[in-house]
Amino acid sequence: xxxRDNLIKIEPYVAGEQPNKTDFIKLxxxxxxxxxxxxxIKAINDFAAGGLKKYPSANAVPLVAAIAxxxxxxxxxxxxxxxxxxxxxxxxxxxxxxxxxxxFPDITYSFNTVWxxxxxxxxxxxxxxxxxxxxxxxxxxxxxxxxLANPNAPTSIGRDLDFIRKIxxxxxxxxxxxxxxxxxxxxxxxxxxxxxxxxxxxTRTFSKSRSLAGMRLGWAMGGEELISALYATKxxxxxxxxxxxxxxxxxxxxxxEEYFQSTLKKVMTTRDRLTAELREMGxxxxxxxxxxxxxxxxxxxxxxIFEYLKTKDIYVRWFNKPRIDNRLRITVGSDSDTDMLINxxxxxxx
Amino acid sequence: xxxRDNLIKIEPYVAGEQPNKTDFIKLxxxxxxxxxxxxxIKAINDFAAGGLKKYPSANAVPLVAAIAxxxxxxxxxxxxxxxxxxxxxxxxxxxxxxxxxxxFPDITYSFNTVWxxxxxxxxxxxxxxxxxxxxxxxxxxxxxxxxLANPNAPTSIGRDLDFIRKIxxxxxxxxxxxxxxxxxxxxxxxxxxxxxxxxxxxTRTFSKSRSLAGMRLGWAMGGEELISALYATKxxxxxxxxxxxxxxxxxxxxxxEEYFQSTLKKVMTTRDRLTAELREMGxxxxxxxxxxxxxxxxxxxxxxIFEYLKTKDIYVRWFNKPRIDNRLRITVGSDSDTDMLINxxxxxxx
Numbered sequence: 081x082x083x084r085d086n087l088i089k090i091e092p093y094v095a096g097e098q099p100n101k102t103d104f105i106k107l108x109x110x111x112x113x114x115x116x117x118x119x120x121i122k123a124i125n126d127f128a129a130g131g132l133k134k135y136p137s138a139n140a141v142p143l144v145a146a147i148a149x150x151x152x153x154x155x156x157x158x159x160x161x162x163x164x165x166x167x168x169x170x171x172x173x174x175x176x177x178x179x180x181x182x183x184f185p186d187i188t189y190s191f192n193t194v195w196x197x198x199x200x201x202x203x204x205x206x207x208x209x210x211x212x213x214x215x216x217x218x219x220x221x222x223x224x225x226x227x228l229a230n231p232n233a234p235t236s237i238g239r240d241l242d243f244i245r246k247i248x249x250x251x252x253x254x255x256x257x258x259x260x261x262x263x264x265x266x267x268x269x270x271x272x273x274x275x276x277x278x279x280x281x282x283t284r285t286f287s288k289s290r291s292l293a294g295m296r297l298g299w300a301m302g303g304e305e306l307i308s309a310l311y312a313t314k315x316x317x318x319x320x321x322x323x324x325x326x327x328x329x330x331x332x333x334x335x336x337e338e339y340f341q342s343t344l345k346k347v348m349t350t351r352d353r354l355t356a357e358l359r360e361m362g363x364x365x366x367x368x369x370x371x372x373x374x375x376x377x378x379x380x381x382x383x384x385i386f387e388y389l390k391t392k393d394i395y396v397r398w399f400n401k402p403r404i405d406n407r408l409r410i411t412v413g414s415d416s417d418t419d420m421l422i423n424x425x426x427x428x429x430x
Numbered sequence: 431x432x433x434r435d436n437l438i439k440i441e442p443y444v445a446g447e448q449p450n451k452t453d454f455i456k457l458x459x460x461x462x463x464x465x466x467x468x469x470x471i472k473a474i475n476d477f478a479a480g481g482l483k484k485y486p487s488a489n490a491v492p493l494v495a496a497i498a499x500x501x502x503x504x505x506x507x508x509x510x511x512x513x514x515x516x517x518x519x520x521x522x523x524x525x526x527x528x529x530x531x532x533x534f535p536d537i538t539y540s541f542n543t544v545w546x547x548x549x550x551x552x553x554x555x556x557x558x559x560x561x562x563x564x565x566x567x568x569x570x571x572x573x574x575x576x577x578l579a580n581p582n583a584p585t586s587i588g589r590d591l592d593f594i595r596k597i598x599x600x601x602x603x604x605x606x607x608x609x610x611x612x613x614x615x616x617x618x619x620x621x622x623x624x625x626x627x628x629x630x631x632x633t634r635t636f637s638k639s640r641s642l643a644g645m646r647l648g649w650a651m652g653g654e655e656l657i658s659a660l661y662a663t664k665x666x667x668x669x670x671x672x673x674x675x676x677x678x679x680x681x682x683x684x685x686x687e688e689y690f691q692s693t694l695k696k697v698m699t700t701r702d703r704l705t706a707e708l709r710e711m712g713x714x715x716x717x718x719x720x721x722x723x724x725x726x727x728x729x730x731x732x733x734x735i736f737e738y739l740k741t742k743d744i745y746v747r748w749f750n751k752p753r754i755d756n757r758l759r760i761t762v763g764s765d766s767d768t769d770m771l772i773n774x775x776x777x778x779x780x
Contacts, residue, residue: 083605083629084655086528086574093665098488106484115480124479124675130465132644132679134456135637138448162512162646165668173548178436198523198666224436255433279433287485294482294674296512305434315443316548318515324644325474325675329482 093194104393105417110233110262110372112291113414114346116329117339120292123332127325136324139311143322146331147299151271157301159310160330162321164261164285164298167310169195170317171281171300174309175255176201178224185214187404189229189259212237212366212374216246226251229259231267231369234399234409238267238369248277255306257281262370264289264344265351271301278303288371289344290333297322297330347371351412357422361429371412377429382406385428392424443544454743455767460583460612460722462641463764464696466679467689470642473682477675486674489661493677496684497649501621507651509660510680512671514611514635514648517660519545520667521631521650524659525605526551528574535564537754539579539609562587562716562724566596576601579609581617581719584749584759588617588719598627605656607631612720614639614694615701621651628653638721639694640683647672647680697721701762707772711779721762727779732756735778742774 098109115121137143140160148155161167172195176182179202184192186205196203206218212235219226226247231238248256258270260282270282281302287293300310314321322330333340351368358365358375365375376382386398386408397409412418448459465471487493490510498505511517522545526532529552534542536555546553556568562585569576576597581588598606608620610632620632631652637643650660664671672680683690701718708715708725715725726732736748736758747759762768 081528081603083525083575083603086525086605087655087659088524088527088663090662090666093669109485111485112483114483116482120482121479124477125475127474129471129474129679132466132470133462133464133641135448135459135461135643136646163668163670165670169667174438175433175436177438178431194666198663225433253431253433255436291483293485296486296670296673305437309437312440313438313548316440316544317519318513319443320513320515320646323646323673323676326673329479 090198093191099395104395105413105420106395107411107413107417107421108395108397109293110288110370110411111293112288112343112347112371113412113417114291114343116291117333117336119332119336119339120329123328124325127328132324136320136322136327138319140322140327143327143330143334146334150334151301153274153301156304157274157307159300159307160322161298161300161314163287163296164259164283165191166296166321167283167298167300168257168259170310170313171257171283172196172199172201174313175257175281175306176225180222180224182225182227183219183221183223184227185232187212187232187235188227189233192227208235214239216243216250219247220250223251223254225254226256227259228257229261230270231262233262233370234372234374234397234404234407235366236368236370236372236374237366238263240268241270241272244270244273248273248280252279255279255281257283259283261285261288265348265369265371267369274301274303278305281306286330286333290340291343292329292333295326295329297326347412350415350418354410354412354418354422358425361425373410373412374407375410376407380429382408385425388428389421389424394421394424440548443541449745454745455763455770456745457761457763457767457771458745458747459643460638460720460761461643462638462693462697462721463762463767464641464693466641467683467686469682469686469689470679473678474675477678482674486670486672486677488669490672490677493672493680493684496681500684501651503624503651506654507624507657509650509657510672511648511650511664513637513646514609514633515541516646516671517633517648517650518607518609520660520663521607521633522546522549522551524663525607525631525656526575530572530574532575532577533569533571533573534577535582537562537582537585538577539583542577558585564589564593566593566600569597570600573601573604575604576606577609578607579611580620581612583612583720584722584724584747584754584757585716586718586720586722586724587716588613590618591620591622594620594623598623598630602629605629605631607633609633611635611638615698615719615721617719624651624653628655631656636680636683640690641693642679642683645676645679647676697762700765700768704760704762704768704772708775711775723760723762724757725760726757730779732758735775738778739771739774744771744774
């Protein structure tokens with residue numbers, strides 16, 4: 081036996097293409113086109129960096145308090161991590177210790193299967209319909225847990241509170257995770273259901289609606305038992321996942337409600353304009369409740385459009401995967417980036 | 431079956447006491463008494479926070495390059511994570527997939543057993559001798575991996591290159607991790623052995639010698655196969671563990687060699703003075719190769735001293751654990767904090 085035999089055998093997750101140049105239009109990672117709140121920038125630039133010699137608050141106590149206040153919850157119902165991926169991977173580890181498979185849609189966040197593989201969690205996917213809609217009655221089967229994104233990605237489709245309630249009513253014996261990464265762009269939050277269902281965990285990110293992808297901040301909201309299990313798991317892996325500056329930036333972002341709302345409004349206005357323009361060109365796409373659209377064209381292959389846009393230095397996301405390989409996921413950028421995209425598409429189609 | 435039955439069952443790791451007040455002398459977490467390099471502070475305060483809307487470099491490429499350059503390695507030999515605990519937990523997951531137990535000293539970093547528990551890694555501890563010395567011949571037994579800290583914690587004892595070489599020669603079929611968290615304070619690095627042993631992984635932290643505990647940065651150095659396995663594991667858990675500001679701060683810290691050396695010198699000078707003063711008071715302690723000392727007194731119980739110091743608003747670390755429960759781990763603070771500590775101890779002993 082060599083030490084090589086004991087190395088982990090996994091296929092690394094491959095993230096979206098990040099071109100090794102700076103002068104291009106990046107619409108492939110659902111980043112926000114606007115900078116974070118000026119208060120965040122001020123908090124960072126005024127940060128007393130001398131204090132970094134000390135460890136941060138291990139449980140990000142002040143940031144948890146700010147989030148709890150904004151969402152009308154108690155601090156015991158909030159957990160903060162090093163990006164939502166950190167929070168979700170801890171949640172999978174903390175909650176999904178059943179022999180029964182956890183279930184999630186076949187078309188959803190692609191990291192789910194990666195976490196299941198590395199954490200040895202059995203799973204089964206549940207097909208969405210041909211319009212990418214999730215049928216809540218499909219989630220009445222026996223399972224070890226349920227994972228949804230609402231709005232879903234990469235489909236951009238948001239569902240209402242009744243939909244989540246049906247899933248929860250079908251699953252009183254499972255933890256149900258609802259990732260609300262994109263909810264601020266017009267989705268419906270499940271927060272009101274937290275009072276009724278202590279098996280519900282909602283996750284959120286600072287990366288999209290709060291323009292802080294570079295800062296790595298995500299959080300979870302749920303019943304005290306779930307949140308305690310997240311802390312216990314975190315404390316068994318890495319006690320201090322969120323650095324002091326990230327905590328300060330997060331607080332400033334959460335507390336600037338006005339900037340937050342104005343940025344959301346701008347992104348949603350651009351999205352609706354992009355949606356109308358795409359439909360005019362013949363693209364088919366569902367109404368988006370997110371900061372991206374999920375479009376196909378009956379006459380042109382998504383891959384061809386994707387490759388063509390790259391030649392114009394415009395990067396969107398194309399998934400070489402069953403059922404969605406003729407769709408493009410296009411991030412809503414600034415107005416000028418969106419104009420460039422629309423012009424390029426018009427040229428291609430002409 | 432309730433969802434509660436599927437929650438993880440673990441005892442959370444309990445970190446050192448962090449008093450909920452500000453006016454006290456904190457010598458219990460091995461933090462550096464000096465702030466980070468002025469260049470780090472400048473890098474943070476000049477950071478273009480508007481850029482945080484974009485994801486960071488997923489693999490911290492520029493920071494990896496800076497570390498590789500400083501240590502005379504290739505970028506393929508360096509991995510950066512969200513603190514050394516993040517790096518070590520990934521390393522345990524990536525390397526220790528044998529049915530045989532991994533082995534480490536009974537007195538060493540206490541997180542080892544926690545990672546083994548949550549990752550289901552079998553382990554056995556190997557007793558250090560009564561002077562807390564590790565015998566490299568004890569590491570010739572069959573195992574699934576070896577984990578050492580050199581200098582060791584909380585003992586403060588550093589060993590030479592021959593010691594590490596013996597361990598490696600005894601273990602050609604195991605990955606050997608050497609955590610060098612404290613090596614800059616007078617220990618001997620195993621970096622020269624990387625050329626000869628591709629089963630060696632060395633870990634480092636920015637938290638101690640580089641005064642960046644609040645920033646959460648750690649790294650690993652090793653053969654390409656080990657580093658690749660770390661990336662694959664990271665990419666299966668959380669693709670972007672190190673935020674953009676942390677990467678910028680890390681580069682500034684690595685590149686300011688002069689400040690680094692001057693801070694180390696100050697800490698080591700204070701440590702040697704503290705060691706001499708403690709011995710004069712009758713304390714017994716090994717020569718420290720770290721930024722802390724590990725002391726006992728033949729006439730007074732460590733717990734009593736610990737409790738007494740707390741009444742003087744001085745916090746040191748006392749471990750309520752077999753073999754070391756009559757020892758104190760005392761961080762080397764500033765000169766004035768050290769004076770306060772020495773005076774308090776003199777009062778107690780008088």
